Amino acid sequence: MAVGHSVDPARWRAMFDQAMARIAGRFRRVEPRATARAFVLGLLSGVERKNCWQLAEQAGHDRPGAMQRLLRSARWDADEVRDEVRSYVLDHLGGDGVLIVDETGFLKKGLRSAGVQRQYTGTAGRIENAQVGVFLAYASPRGRALxxxxxxxxxxxxxxxxxxRSGSGVPEQVEFSTKPRLALQMIEAALDAGCSSSWVTGDEVYGQDPQLRSGLEARGIGYVLAVACTTKVRINENRTVVQADTLADSLPRDAWHRQSAGAGAKGPRYYDWAWVQTGADKNRCLLIRRNPVTDELAFYLCWSPGEVALSALVRVAGTRWCIEECFQAAKGQVGLDHYQVRHWTSWHRHITLAMLALAFLAAVAVSAAPDRSTDPNRPVHSSDPIDLTIPEIRHLIGRLFRPSTTPPHRLLAWSIWRRLHQAQARRAHYRRRLTSHLDT
Known part of the structure; x- marks a missing residue:
């Protein structure tokens, strides 16, 4: 096949069957196992909103009950499935990978959804009523996934x-943990499960936490973690304490080196980089990034178990944006934020199945990438298409895996059911509001 055109529907179906076979043993009964398969297929489909109602209609069910039971009361452990997702990603994408930590917000109305409150979320760029999930991503030259x-x-x-807590099903053993502490738990679990990554990266929320940094050092895992410009570091033999932005301003011109932080949508992302030793050995430093156009600065605390080159730290720092791409793909392609659940268990189950759908897309992208090893010197012509992207693969799968056309009577039955349910909900809301008004 021509470069970028390795679309093989039969192979993709076989890969999907293999992915679902990995988690099949985590379901004790055949019914939830079959529903989980239909649920993930629905997440990969082109339905507008990937909640239980629309996923059930997409699967050909008469009602959303089976999908709702899958997320709420069916007997299966989302953490066990999560372990399979992690193993699946490492099998397909493993190799010189970086672990990335970050959080994302899920905007919600009301007060009953587990963990919801008014809090800052980058999803909205302001304080909103939201849930916040902390995630761990794995990124390698082959791809990236949560x-x-x-x-x-x-x-x-x-x-x-x-x-x-009781009303939203939060387990009694769950205690308060900061976001960096949650990140460290996930990193340690990945390492214990056999992840061979040598690096961790994350933004200021995680870079400013000394316990996370010391935890990584104790495990012998290098890190490149963003910190604020006001961070104070110790330099030179006298151990002088200097603020990061002040130190950047004092560096001579020859301290800066222009290097690419990796490929972006518009080509290599070139920045000017400088590094200053901040420890007794050469393994600890402050990495500084400067935008060559705007002069905007970014700062990173770095540590590695052995000496590394500046280019290695730059590569890890540039990898951090991969988790943002994962969030964008997970929300835009497989409905990570489309859930309509309040319960602690239901949240983890929906999120885990969405992570599986995203991991499958990443695996397909690897398998569909053209093999240039047979002719590495072959020039890329302007007429060649780009390699298959996650959105394009999801679009193709939504069409290639689509079930036969739904008969009109089933479409009408779903329309009637939805409108009856919405009328019932409206009456309940009106009744509640009227009662509240009379009480006041």
């Missing part, structure tokens, strides 16, 4: 409110 998740549970509004 491999773990933790729902952040605020300390005062949730951890110390037993009634609220």
């Amino acid at each position: 491999i773990d998740r933790r729902l952040y549970l605020p300390e005062h509004t949730w951890c110390r409110d037993p009634d609220r």
Whole structure:
């Protein structure tokens, strides 16, 4: 086949069967196992909103009950499936990979969804009523995918409110953990499961936490973690304490080196980089990035178990953006944020199945990539298409895996069911509001 055109529907179906076979043993009964398969197929489909209602209709079910039971009451452990997702990603994408930690917000109305409160989320860029999930991604030259998740549970509004916890199904053993602590838990779990990554990266939320940094050092894992410009570091033999942005301003011109932080949508991302030793050995430093156009600065605390080149630190720092791409693909392609659940268990189950769908797309992208090893000197012509992207693969799978056309009577039955359910909900809302008005 021509470069970029390795689309093989039969092979993709076989890969999907293999992915689902990996988690099949985590379901004790055949019914939830079959529903889980239909659920993931629905996440890979082109339905507009990937909630239980639309996924059930896509699967040909008469009602959403089976999908809802899968997320709420069926007997299966989302953490066991998460372990299989992580193993699947490492099998297909493993090799010189970097672990990346970050959080993302899920905007929600009301007060009952587990972990919801008014809090800052980068999803909205402001304080909103939202849930926040902390995620771990794995990125290698072959691809990237999410491999773990933790729902952040605020300390005062949730951890110390037993009634609220009970109402949303938060397990008794779940205690308050900061976001960096949740990140360290996921990193340690990945390492214990056999992940051979040598590096971790993350933004300022994680770089500013000394316990996370010391935990990584104790495991012998190098890190390149972003920190604020006001961070103070010790330099030179006298151990002088200097603020990061002040140190950057004092560096001579020859301290800066222009290097690419990796390929972006518009080509290599070139920045000017400088590094300053901040420890007794050469394994600890402050890495500084400067935008050559705007002069905007970014700072990273770095440590490695052995001496490394500047280019290695630059590569890891540039990899951090891969998790943002994972969030974009997970939300835009497989409905990571399309859920309509409030329960702790339901949140973890939906998120885990969405992670599996994203991991499958990443594996397909690897298998569909053209093999240039047979002719590495072959020039890339302007007429060659780009390699298959995650959105394009999801679009093709949505068409290639689509079931036969739904008969009109089934479409009408779903329309009637939805409108009856919405009428019932409207009456309940009106009744509640009227009662509240009369009480006041």
